[in-house]
Amino acid sequence: MPLIERTSMYRGDSLYEPRPAEITAVEKLTADENLYTIRLDGGGPLGHDPGQFVQVSLVGIGECPISICSSPTRLEHFQLCIRRAGEVTEHIHRLDAGDTVGIRGPLGHGFQVHELHGKDVLIVAGGLGIAPVRSLIQYILDERSRFGAFHLLYGARSPAEMLFQTDVIRWRENKDVNFHTTVDRPDEQWRGHTGVVTTLFQELPKLDPHETMAIIVGPPVMFKFVVLEVLGRRIPQKNVYCSLERRMKCGVGKCGHCQANNVYVCLEGPVFRYGELKALREAIG
């Protein structure tokens, strides 16, 4: 497993000091999720891989890990989609454009995009799982010529909980991506698919198992069922990727909180190959 080394991402001589960054825009996505556009103090790109995360700090309150949901190809800023879930995220939700947060990172091991170059890509996202892969989606669309076929399946619990609605509309219209959505619980206006995300597999054309890279990000319950579908289409385990979530404090492989069996999710993950995960009993439960 690769252990990335990139000490330049820390300020001064402390691993734990965040650097100030300005929120330049806040967009309300759903009742509980906002999209934050953030610019580092002094500007400059964050320099991340899709799938990596940052530790977002509010000094005096605390810190929490959040996936970067914009593509590294967008240089001037980066974006975070943050769900109100507890103490820190609650306070982040009280902030507006112009306010400051602290940022540590990028941290963790993301998607190694060069491994995907030249391949067909299938992304299956459920719920908040769309956030970490949005970075990859944007990257693929920005660098479209480097990839083969691109299938994107996205399931949300209800239409109101569907994230990135503007993106969703754009992706629907975009010929460069074979995009399908579904919701578990439709409302009156919903005219799309209903059912869990695996039901969208019927929308897929025949896949070329050895040329397809499959990426699965979503809640643990979804994960198992999607893996079955993907492996059922003969995609080799080494070509299946997923992203794990764990409690995290330090984000740099010291504090022990994110350990799942013998991996540190913040170092070796959050993005893993399914092949690697299989051995981890705790990872997939």
Next chain:
Amino acid sequence: MRPRIAIFSLTSCEGCSLAILELEDQLLSILDAVEIVNFREGMTERSWDIDIGFVDGAVSTPEDKREVEHFRECCTKLVAIGACACLGGLNTLKNYQDEDEYRAYVYGDCAKYFPTTPAQPISAVVNVDHELPGCPMVKEEFLKFVTFALAGRTFKLPEDPVCVECKKKGILCLYEKGIICLGPITRGGCNAICPSYGAKCEGCRGIVAEDALKAAGVNLREQYDVDLADVLADVRMFGAYQEKTLP
């Protein structure tokens, strides 16, 4: 706007209210940061427009019940302070005795003038927003609570048992001296003050988790040959014992 604070007492020793006055080093900063608008023990003025009301004491009379209901109405946030208010405290020891008998024992013929009810934590009567247990409450925790409130943060009680604090302080575990200590099953946050002064933890901050109490039932009988009745008596001292959870 500084939050408007009140401090009330029900059936208690008022040690918890007093503990606030024992924050001598911080008292002036506290008075800068909040406005105390109702505190019978310390001031004459009284207002009933209250943001945060702290209550020590258990509910053990019909009058207590009326009072705490009144506090609830007047306070945006109601905080139980001390073992009495959070768990019922020592007052609950009377609940295990016959009411007529104990009333007569203390007040003789005059017992009829002292209406009493089984002692209860205030959460048994009204909705409580936060609890700061301990006998007395841990004054540093009170300070932390106030700081959190000022910062708009939600205060959460520590979820680890007292033993964690003994280890952090590097003190000798009382079990090594053959003393049965309630630390492993008691909610920490007191900085292990009793073991630090050579005395066993008496459980005044309540039980940390039900599974710990279950483990105690197994261990003390099987590993230490302790009479369960004695353990029960220990855990009852501050009202921490919950009948249904013991094996």
Next chain:
Amino acid sequence: MLDRVLSRKRLLELVDELAHARRIVGPVKQNDHYFYEPVDRADRLDLDFSYCVYGPKAFLLPPTQTLFRFKQHAGTFETTPEHNDEPLGIIGVHPCDVNAIRLLDHAFANTHPDEHYLTRRRQTFIVGIDCPGPCTEGVFCGDMHGNEATTGFDVMCYPLSRDDTGGDVRYGVVFGTDAGREFILYAQAGDPPSVEDERAFERYQIEKQAAFPQQIPYGVDTLPDLLERSYDSLLWQATARRCYSCGSCNLSCPTCYCFNMFDEQELALGTGERKREWDGCQLRSFAEVAGGHNFREAPASRLRHRIYRKAKWVKEREGIAGCVGCARCDRACTAKISSVEIYNQLAEER
């Protein structure tokens, strides 16, 4: 091979010298037990100590430690990191604790070096005292190879001749670092080892081998494999039935280094500190996330996690054993849950 031979009296004199430049910490007797404590004079140390209730970890990785201070102003914030570079001398460290410190060194230096630990560590001078036999009942350092330290100290002292009256012990000394060499040679303390001394040292080593009873009869090297096959053993649940989830085992362990981070603000708000504090994987909320999901909800899964870390994972990740066999976890456990017993029970199951 010895580098020097030195009397205890002379060693203590050197420590007194050292105390001019460093804070000195070492074993001090309190009633019937020993603790590492700061002392102002070397004669307050008791180098005949059996074992210290807790290892010297707290002096390198304090139970709570400020990482940085912050100040909020004009909508943004400033941070100032805090590093403790006060010179420290830890005197009288047994091999198990030396090995434990080696693991901490490695864990905090690898991948993302942690200057909060490393700054302290670089300023720390370690004088080891070797153990000719087990310090107390129940230790299994002999099995874990924790009773032999080859690096991780500045000097290591082997008590070649013992004097039970507390008089002058003759130490064979091995230098672990240049600083250790200077410490002794600069003062021209002691003598170069004679042939006799070397022979005594060989005898010491042989007798030491025999002195440590085997507690894990089937051999410790099979532990990772044994654990690999015991993931689903019922023993975890059966044992965890007694576990308080009190974390005493974690927190008294010299190799445990997991921590929690939190912010503390002043009452006036606007200034404060981000700190870390010891945490432990046996504590209930260790793997709990927002919304209440706990990745290791069952006490059995936490107990298993700790044992796997100690005897398998840490070694696999860091190349250095996660358990040195000091048995502090076993002694700290008021439920009398013993890791050696668990290893042996698992072996019997197979």
Next chain:
Amino acid sequence: MKNVTIDVKHVTRVEGHGNIAVNVADGEITKLELQIVESPRYFEAFLRGRRWYEAPHISCRVCGICSVAHTTASVKAVEAATGIEVTEQTLLLRKLILNAEQLQSHVLHLYFLAVPDYLGVGSVIPLASTHGDVVKRALRMKKLANDICAAIGGRHIHPIAVHVGGFTHFPKPDELVGLKHRLEESRKDLFETAKLFTTLAVPDFTRETEFLSLQCGGNGEYAFYDGDLVSTKQSEPTKVEDYRTRVLESVVPHSTAKHSRSPHSPAYMVGALARFNNNADRLHPVAKEVAEMLGLRPVCQNPFHNNTAQLVECVHCTEHSIELIDQLLTRGLKEEPPVKPDRFGKGAGTTEAPRGILFHEYEIDGDGKIEGANLVIPTAQNLANIEADMRAMMPELLDSGMSKEQMTLRLEMLVRAYDPCISCSVHLLDIEWD
């Protein structure tokens, strides 16, 4: 004034819940009540069945302000009941922690509860801005007293290390040295306090009263920790175990609850003024000087001067504590395990709490379980006397041309002068005069 109705619910700046109700019609007092509306707690009942060593840790919870005094009376009662003799070191430590509690309680009472009346404010809070130095001084003095309690007992409120037979923790010599220095420093603060008190207009009121307190035999020390019962009406000492001959509890016809009286008076006073009146000659010389400076002489019959006596005691406690620390340091502190009981039986213990003489009595069965308990609390002993004072004072007030508000304040000040600790009233004190 001929007609007035006074109704204070609840009296503030006292510990616990009490009301004042007075009716005067045509110059006749038709109702005069100090109603105690504190919830009964039943300590004596629920102590039964608990184990002997728990008694002090349970009964200190009678009162947060004087919990050291309760602990002390309780350990002494258990020791009397179990034949334990404690060591010299234990005695010195106990006296020191008890002194510190007197200090802490008196400072709290003087500055936080009583002084605001004299300065015409409702609490100490506004004084923080108008009299910043005074408040800081009060906090400093209080903190010192608390720190002494903490060094010996672990904390002031419900001390931890004080056990039957001894202590489970011993202060380090340098801790004691540090505290001694601070005590010496605090002489300045005490002097400033005394100066402040000479400027306060203490109401002029006297009523012939019996004063009951402990007194040490022979030329013993000023009694806090130990002694026999004496009073201004009966100076021959009575042993603690016979306290029931001096402290008579009875039902009075016009009251639904019991009163404490003595064989000599229908009401008596306990507390700082009582101790002073009985033991003034045993005060530390410096305290005697301060008494002189404040014009306090035995036997003083003005209950408002209870505050003055408290201040004099602060000086005494400070000086005595310095001496105790010196003794402890000279002897050298040893870790002594608490002495174990060799029998179980019945026994009483007493001590002077800040508010007066305090009795604990236990009967312990052969298994070491408490079978019976009796606690007699200072405030309960004072209640009848406060009422008697109010009765004597009322006609003076009515004649003085005071407004109703002024009269009310004066009555409240009287109650506060006694520094009543109503939560302490675990025993027989709900008093509803009709």
